[in-house]
Amino acid sequence: MAGTKKSGNNNQLLMTLLKGRTFIVLIILFIFFSITANNFLTAGALLSIAKHVALYGILAVGMTYVIITGGIDLSVGSVAGLAGMIAGGFIEQGLTLKMFGVTVYFSVPLLVLITVLLGGLMGMLNGLIITKFNVAPFIATLGTMYIWRGLANIRSNGATFSQLAGHEGLGNTGFNFFGSNLGGTSIPVGVVIMAIIAIFAGIVLKKTPFGWHVLSIGGNEKASKLSGIKVDRVKIWVYAFSGFCAAVVGIIATSQLVAAHPATGESWEMNAIASSVLGGTSMAGGVGNIGGTIVGAFVIGVINDGMTMCGVTEFWQQIIRGLVIIVAVIIDQFQRNLQAKMALQARNENK
Amino acid sequence: MAEKYKCREDVFLHAEKISKIYPGTKALDEVSFDLLKGKVNVLIGENGAGKSTLMKMIAGIEQPSEGTMYIGEEEVYFKNTTEARKHGIGIIHQELSLFPNLNVYQNIFMGSEKTKGALLDNKQHIEAAKKVLERLEHPIDPNTQVGELRVGQQQMIEIARNLVADDLKVLIMDEPTSSLSQQEVNVLFKIMRELTSQGISIVYISHRLEEIMQIGDHVTILRDGKYVADADVKDIDVPWIVHQMTGDAKAYPKRDREVDWNKVENVLEVKDLCLPKAGGGYLVDHVNFELKKGEVLGIYGLMGAGRSEIFECIMGLHPEHTGEIYLEGEKLDISTISKQIDKGFALIPEDRQAQGLVQTLDIEKNCSLSAMKTYKKGPLLDSKLEGEKVDQQIKDIHIKVADKKLPILSLSGGNQQKVVIGKGILTEPKILLMDEPSRGIDIGAKTEVFEIINKYAEEGLSIIVISSELQEIVAIADRVIVLSNGIKTGEFYGDEIQEDTLVLASYKGHHTEKES
Incomplete structure (x- = not known):
C-alpha cells in the first residue's frame, strides 16, 4: 500500500511539472539566450520581443477560444491584413459616398471601432457558415482566409497605404498611437492591449457561464446540446471574438509598421495556433486556458527573436519552431494519458 | 508451478490464479477459472468486478500480471489476439468493433482475407458470407455497407466474423444483447445452442439475470476482482446470484403507492x-x-x-x-x-458517455452544466451558489464523491449516471x-437510481422512464x-x-x- 501511495505522490509531482512545462521552457529559453546572445537581456531587446509577441498573442487568445470549441480559425491572418487595409484606407482615402458625392473622413477612434466591428462580423460569418451550413471549421475558414486576403488586395490593387499620419484638418491624426509606447513609459501599447484582452478573455472563460459553455461544447458537443446549451450561438460568438482579435492585431501591426500592406498577417494564423497548443490547448477541444496561451506566445516570440539575435538563419528557425511544436504536443499527450491513469486510480480507490 | 498441470476432461481452458494489476489497483486478484467444453459459461459480477478483464486475458487482448493459463496439458501465454485465435479463441466485444465504411463481407473477412494469387478472392468471400449469415438467420446482402445496418444486424456481423474461422473452439461474448431486440436475442440464443452442440464453448457476460437463467449452463461470479462462487445454473436461482454479486441480498424495492390517479x-x-x-x-x-x-x-x-x-x-x-x-x-x-x-423539461439521455457527460469537465461542472446560466452574480458565475447547489444535489441523491473538483471519469458508472440525473434535477424541472x-450500471447503483425516482415522484415531480x-x-x-x-x-x-x-x-x- 505504501508503494502505491508513493507512486501516487510522484505522479502528482510529475503532473505539476507537466502543467507548468511551458513556463519552465520559457525560463530555460531565457537563460539559454541570455548566455548565447549577448544583447538579449537588455530592456530594449525584451521590449521588442514583447512588441512582436503582442501581435500573435492577441491572435492566439481568439484562437484558443476557437480551438477549445473543437474548431480552428485559419482566417485570422487574412482578417488582420484586411483590417489593416480598411483602417489605412479610411485614413488615407476616407470613405467616398458616390451618391452624395462626398468623401467622409472618420476620426481615429471611430475608424478603429468600425474596423474591429467589421473584424467581428467577418468572424461571425465564419461561425454562421460553420454552424448553419455544417461546414467543417477547417474548410470554412480556409475559404474565408482566401476571400479576405483577396479583398485586402482589391482595396488598394495590391498597393500599400503609407500616408497614415492623417491630417490635422480632417481630424484623423493619432493612428500611430497603437504602434507607439504608452505615454512616458517604454511599454508598447500593443502589449497593454494584449494584457487587457487576455485578462478579459481569461475571466470570461473561467468565471462566466458563457466560458464554461465554450469548454463544455469542446468536451462533448452532443451532451452540451442536450444540456440546453445554445451550441450554435456560442460558437458564432467565439468565431466573432476571434475575428475581433484579428482586427485588433491588424490595427496594431499597421500602426507599428506605419503602413497598411495587403500581405500583412500572412501565415500568422500558424503562430497563433502554435501559441495555443504550446500553452496546453487541446486540438481535440474542451481543454485550454488563456494564461497558458500567453506563455506559449512568449515562448514562440523568444525563440524567434532569440535565434535571430544568435545569428541563426530563418531557415533553421523554421525547423526548430516545427520541432518545438511537435515535442509540445507529444508532452501534452503524455500528460493526458497520465491524467486518465490517475482518474482511473482515483476511481478504483473510491470503490 | 514446477509440477505439470493437466486440465480436467471437461475443461477446455484453465486459468490459474490470474492477477491483473493496473497502476495503483488490482483489477483481478488471483482468480482461477475453468472454461467448460461445449457449455455456455456465464460470468457475472457488478461493473468493475473484473469480468471483462478476465476475458481480455483469455482472448489475448491483455496479458496477466501474474498467473498461468493451460489448454490441455500445455501452458499457454497469449501475447496478442492472433495467438489466442490460433488456439481457436474468438471474442465479440462489448462495443462493436466493425468498420462502418466497409461492406458486410469485407468486415467478416477483415484480417483473414482469402486470396487467389496476390489478389482478393471476393467471390469466395461473398459466398462464405452468405452461407454464414443464412446460418445466423440474417440473410443480409454481403455487399451492404455495415454502417447502414441496424445495431442488431451489426451484432450479427460481429458474430459471423468469428464463425467463419473453421477452427473456432471458444467464443467469448461480452454483453452481446445490450443492444438487441427480444427477437434478435432469441435468434442469438438459438445460435449459441447450436454452437455448443457442435462442441464450441461459449463465455457469456451479461447484466441481464433473466437471460442468464435462460441460456447459461454454468455460472461464475466475481466481485471486486475476486472469485466469489460458481455453480451450475440448474442448481441456483436469481436471488442467489444477486446475493452472491452484492454480498447481501438486494432485490428491487416493490412499488406500493396508494394514489387515486383519477383525482x-x-x-x-x-x-x-x-x-x-x-x-x-x-x-x-x-x-x-x-x-x-x-x-x-x-x-x-x-x-x-x-x-x-x-x-x-x-x-x-x-x-x-x-x-x-x-x-x-x-x-x-x-x-x-x-x-x-x-x-x-429535463432529459436524462440514453447514452451516458456520448450524450450525458462532458468528459473534459470536473464533477461539479458536469452537474451544474444545465442550470449554470441561472447562477449569476452580475455577468459572472456565482461559484458559491453553484457549489452549494451541487453539494446539496450530491447529498440528495447520494453521489459518492471524494472531491467534486475531480474529473468526472474518476467516478464509477453508477455515480456518473447520478451526476447526469443531478444535472437534470438542478434545472428544477416539472417533468x-x-x-x-439504469443501462450499464450495476445492481447496487440501479437500486439507488430507483430510490431517486421514487423520492422525486413523491415530492411531486412527474417522471417518464x-x-x-x-x-x-x-x-x-x-x-x-x-x-x-x-x-x-x-x-x-x-x-x-x-x-x-x-x-x-x-x-x-x-x-x-x-x-x-
Missing part, C-alpha cells in the same frame, strides 16, 4: 404525436398519452419502437414532428431544447424524461404504456403491469403492419 391533474398531454420516418412510414405513429403530477410513467418497447424518439420530439430535437403537446393545459410551441428546459436510466428491462419497469412504474413499431399498443395500470402482458403488447405493432 390528480394532468401535467403533460401528448396528442396525436407523429414523427415521419425517412423513406415513408412513421417512427412515432399517432401516439396519445398523458402524464399526471407525481406519476412515474413507464414506456416499454423493443429497440426501434420509437421510445427515444418521443422524448426527442418533446425536447425539440425533431422540428418535423406533428401533433400537439400541452404542458399544464397550455399548448406548447416547441422550438429548441434550451427553451424546453426553461419550460420545465423528468429518463431514457434507460424508458426501459428495456421488464423487471425494472414493473418495479418502478405507476403506469406503463407499450410502444411497438411506433404505435402505442397497450396501457397498463397498477396490477395489470405484468411482464408477460408487456412483452405481448410490444410485438403487436409489427402484426398490424404485416396485415395492412
